[in-house]
Amino acid sequence: MKISSRFTIGVHILSLLSIEKDSHCTSEWIAGSVNINPVTIRRVLGQLKRAGLVKVRSGTGGAYLLKEPADINLLDIYRAVEVVEEGQLFHFHEEPNPECPVGANIQIVLQLILSRAQDAMEQILKNITLKDLVTELNQQINVRAN
Amino acid sequence: MKISSRFTIGVHILSLLSIEKDSHCTSEWIAGSVNINPVTIRRVLGQLKRAGLVKVRSGTGGAYLLKEPADINLLDIYRAVEVVEEGQLFHFHEEPNPECPVGANIQIVLQLILSRAQDAMEQILKNITLKDLVTELNQQINVRAN
DNA sequence: TCTGTTGTAACTATAATGTTTACAACGAGG
DNA sequence: CCTCGTTGTAAACATTATAGTTACAACAGA
Numbered sequence: 001m002k003i004s005s006r007f008t009i010g011v012h013i014l015s016l017l018s019i020e021k022d023s024h025c026t027s028e029w030i031a032g033s034v035n036i037n038p039v040t041i042r043r044v045l046g047q048l049k050r051a052g053l054v055k056v057r058s059g060t061g062g063a064y065l066l067k068e069p070a071d072i073n074l075l076d077i078y079r080a081v082e083v084v085e086e087g088q089l090f091h092f093h094e095e096p097n098p099e100c101p102v103g104a105n106i107q108i109v110l111q112l113i114l115s116r117a118q119d120a121m122e123q124i125l126k127n128i129t130l131k132d133l134v135t136e137l138n139q140q141i142n143v144r145a146n
Numbered sequence: 147m148k149i150s151s152r153f154t155i156g157v158h159i160l161s162l163l164s165i166e167k168d169s170h171c172t173s174e175w176i177a178g179s180v181n182i183n184p185v186t187i188r189r190v191l192g193q194l195k196r197a198g199l200v201k202v203r204s205g206t207g208g209a210y211l212l213k214e215p216a217d218i219n220l221l222d223i224y225r226a227v228e229v230v231e232e233g234q235l236f237h238f239h240e241e242p243n244p245e246c247p248v249g250a251n252i253q254i255v256l257q258l259i260l261s262r263a264q265d266a267m268e269q270i271l272k273n274i275t276l277k278d279l280v281t282e283l284n285q286q287i288n289v290r291a292n
Numbered sequence: 293t294c295t296g297t298t299g300t301a302a303c304t305a306t307a308a309t310g311t312t313t314a315c316a317a318c319g320a321g322g
Numbered sequence: 323c324c325t326c327g328t329t330g331t332a333a334a335c336a337t338t339a340t341a342g343t344t345a346c347a348a349c350a351g352a
Contacts, residue, residue: 001147001229001308002237004340009239011256016248026297033246036239037342042299059350061297074259084148091148091309093155093182100179102162105286110157113220113274113282121267128259136259140251147339150309172328183311188330205319207328237340 001091006081009034010044011133014077017054018069018134026061044081051080069131075122077130089118147237152227155180155190157279160223163200164215164280172207190227197226215277221268223276235264 012034017025027045031038045063048054053072056063065072078084092111096103158180163171173191177184191209194200199218202209211218224230238257242249 001150001339003235004147005237005239006340008236008256008260012239012242012248012252015252019248028297033243033249034239035241035243035249039300039343040341042297043341046299056298057350058298058348059296060352061350074263089149090154091151093151093158093180095181096158097179097181101287102158102165102283103179103181105283105290106158106161109279109282109286110154113270113279114154117220117267117270120270121263124263124266133255133259136255137248137251140255141247144251147308152309174328184329185312185331186310188328189310192330202329203319204317204329205327206321207319 004081004083006044006047007078007083009036009040010048010077010081011074013041013044013048013063014053014065014069014072014130015134015137017063017065018130019137021064024062025064027063030063047081048077051076053077053080069134070129072130074125074128074130074133078122078125087115087118089121090114150227150229152190152193153224153229155182155186156194156223156227157220159187159190159194159209160199160211160215160218160276161280161283163209163211164276165283167210170208171210173209176209193227194223197222199223199226215280216275218276220271220274220276220279224268224271233261233264235267236260 013030016030016033023029027038027041030045031041034041045054045056049056049063053066053076054063055066079086092107096106098104159176162176162179169175173184173187176191177187180187191200191202195202195209199212199222200209201212225232238253242252244250
């Protein structure tokens with residue numbers, strides 16, 4: 001099972017807000033770039049808002065970043081959209097048989113090991129800021145423009 | 147979305163086969179330890195078989211390892227049960243708007259970055275063998291037995 | 293007040309997962 | 323050679339997460 005596209009959608013939204021910071025970024029407008037429906041955008045935007053990453057103007061509409069791109073990393077976004085509960089990337093089968101030595105102990109041992117794997121991934125996300133991403137994105141945009 | 151419990155089930159099964167190598171390990175018996183129904187066990191066992199990790203006796207029943215525990219790592223199991231297609235841990239929203247500079251380029255840039263995150267996780271899995279796991283498991287079993 | 297936008301709810305469709313029941317095929321042992 | 327337990331697989335079902343669609347009250351600026 002993949003990690004929900006809410007994460008990449010969230011990253012897309014924030015990249016847009018960073019690059020198009022002078023535009024009037026309504027959910028409808030963002031939906032046009034992401035190419036999904038505006039309600040999903042609003043849902044994700046709501047999560048980004050609750051995480052303190054963006055501000056959404058009610059009434060007049062439009063969203064903008066509350067932090068510098070250099071101060072937002074991909075793990076912040078990952079957490080914000082709650083695609084995976086903290087420490088729960090791997091789904092464990094519930095209640096292995098406590099009568100069986102393996103069943104009784106495998107969860108503890110495996111949880112420890114898999115946490116390390118998960119942490120390794122999250123550290124990579126943590127080390128990449130929105131600014132890094134936007135810089136690479138702008139380079140790519142220029143490459144393709146020429 | 148979490149990574150399917152097929153993975154932890156697969157690990158559980160192989161740990162059992164490794165520790166209880168002299169038992170007659172039928173799907174029914176394994177199901178008792180994992181505490182899920184035997185059909186799911188057989189499905190996972192089938193995937194492990196296709197990956198060349200185990201052999202299942204038909205007719206008389208019972209499964210056993212085809213490799214030494216030291217020669218099976220967690221990434222092998224992860225791949226075997228196909229919880230995640232290779233390189234596809236993160237779900238991308240399909241077809242962002244190619245008219246938009248961000249939409250047209252974000253996939254390429256983000257794919258590169260997220261591959262690194264995914265690789266980091268998989269490297270951890272790759273570096274842990276079934277033997278390592280079973281060793282830790284046996285220690286844990288002894289700790290709890292005393 | 294009018295207008296465009298947000299936030300949210302309800303309903304729907306789709307997909308993946310896992311359970312249960314069922315049964316043909318298989319192979320060992322009597 | 324026949325019975326018995328087991329495997330492999332299919333079908334039907336329940337559950338859950340995701341995402342699209344429609345709808346509408348609340349909001350704020352012109």
